[in-house]
Amino acid sequence: MEGKRLDVALSGIIPGVSRSVVQKMIQQGVVLRNGTTARSKETVHEGDIITWGEYTPPAPSADPEQIPIDLVYEDDAIIVVNKPRGMATHPAPGTHGGTLVNALLGRGKTLSLQDDELRPGIVHRLDKDTTGLLVVAKTNAAHASLAEQIAERSLRRTYIALVWGVPRWRHARVDAPIGRHPTQRDHMAVLAPDNVRGKVAVTDFDVLETFGSITLIRAQLHTGRTHQIRVHASYAGHPVIGDEVYGGIRPAQVKRLAPDAQKAILALSGQALHAVRLAFAHPATGASVAFEAPPPREFLGILKSLDCSMDVDELLTAVRCEAPPALENE
Structure with missing residues (x-):
């Protein structure tokens, strides 16, 4: 380990832990070098005492973010979005931001609130690297109607x-x-x-x-x-x-x-x-709509x-x- 960066050295010691996770452990302050908190770029020397605790990944949250998004249609009940490639639909473990939900909240949109606070408005999903149309509910009534249409x-x-x-x-x-x-x-x-x-x-x-x-x-x-x-x-x-x-x-x-x-x-x-x-049938009016x-x-x-x-x-x-x-x- 002599002369190596701390994050590089630890990633070779801790079983099953990648360098990126080691860097997050260091940022979280659970890695100590000679009894004090360390930085990733520090160099390890012979005689150093390195200790570490358990890393706790941050909980995902649906926070507003300023991310460009293509809104195809919007009214008081629904939003129809053309999702780009590379964007997850909503936050989840391992995906803490940059999602469609973050983008909509960043535009000040009011979304339905159902059981999962990480998925406001989300009735159906697209894979991260699949592009195209999603309908998002702005009200609980719209959410219930769209969910029922999917079930039926x-x-x-x-x-x-x-x-x-x-x-x-x-x-x-x-x-x-x-x-x-x-x-x-x-x-x-x-x-x-x-x-x-x-x-x-x-x-x-x-x-x-x-x-x-x-x-x-x-x-x-x-x-x-x-x-x-x-x-x-x-x-x-x-x-x-x-x-x-x-x-x-x-x-x-x-x-x-x-x-x-x-x-x-x-x-x-x-x-x-x-x-x-x-x-689908518009959840507020019942009219047939297509996008x-x-x-x-x-x-x-x-x-x-x-x-x-x-x-x-x-x-x-x-x-x-x-x-x-x-x-x-x-």
Whole structure:
């Protein structure tokens, strides 16, 4: 340890603790060097006595933060947001800020208050690296109405995704229970029907266009399990491109693409999955409402590199169709 920085030295001594956690321990004052609180950059010398106590991670909190956010619609009952990639929906252990909730509170928005103070207004979620539309409740009555619509499967959530491979089907319904992966606890998985840990999960997939080894699909949720579309797409043999967790990173297949497509896919900073449309009964008026958000620039860049036959308006029209569009070879 002689001559090393304190944080580097300790991360090599304390089992299962990373350097970043050691730095947080030092900041919290639970690490002492020769009886006094220490700093990460201090150098360790022979004869030093280093002691440490238990590190207590800070509790997550929903505090206002000044973060730019794309508000698609707002009235006295609801807010519809187009969430960017890289933003978690709400604070949680390990995610203490920079979330959609923090951003909305930073704009002075009043949100519904239900059971969880870390999730004011949140009725449904998007994964951190999934982009697109979320509806947020401003009142408890709106929250209850939207939650009921989700439970009754009348709130329609439609996504588009780019997946690997060409499905043998034009339309498919995946009805397969989802639960925690038995060995990888931060992953989800399709479980056997008789596994009590699995929850009902149903996703409809429709092919919109194919591009050799890549397919543009529409996905419609009937339930809302964690990572549902990503898990079901992978289970169906067509993982979402860019999905590091469920098999969407395929360097060998990327290398076989045209240079422009290779560049566009390698520039993707997450999975190619976008919540493109929301449709529901307005919780205050009962009127049917629908909102749409075009996919982000990097998603459109991949479509352009693949010579997609649809422009943005045509893509949104295809998404709205009750029946999937006819394919060129039909």
